[in-house]
Amino acid sequence: MNLQLTGHHLEITPALREYVSSKFSRISNHFDHVIDVKVTMSVEKLAQKVEATLHVPGNDLHAACSDENMYSAIDMLTDKLDRQVVKHKEKNGDHHKSGGAVKHQLSS
Numbered sequence: 001m002n003l004q005l006t007g008h009h010l011e012i013t014p015a016l017r018e019y020v021s022s023k024f025s026r027i028s029n030h031f032d033h034v035i036d037v038k039v040t041m042s043v044e045k046l047a048q049k050v051e052a053t054l055h056v057p058g059n060d061l062h063a064a065c066s067d068e069n070m071y072s073a074i075d076m077l078t079d080k081l082d083r084q085v086v087k088h089k090e091k092n093g094d095h096h097k098s099g100g101a102v103k104h105q106l107s108s
Contacts, residue, residue, distance in 0.1 A: 002036045003024060004039065008041065008043075010043050019071060019074060031089050038052065038055075048066060051077075061085065
């Protein structure tokens, strides 16, 4: 998973970089086919905004959050992306029935 962090009117400190990478490791635990992650952090007056785009096979997932605290905005963002990744994983799962067709079950 490639993690690209960008700061807009904000310098990304090593502590922020470590915090974001630890939070996004939780997403890669649920779904390890995440190819690329682009995170943009910005400051607009009193609001701390975090936006992220995940590139997964067959789709791009995007989420944005803002809060007064950058760390809580990152927490909310990872929660949103985690739900989107789990939903994407369930959608692309195997939709075949476990037993198969009736004619294949009667092979005794």
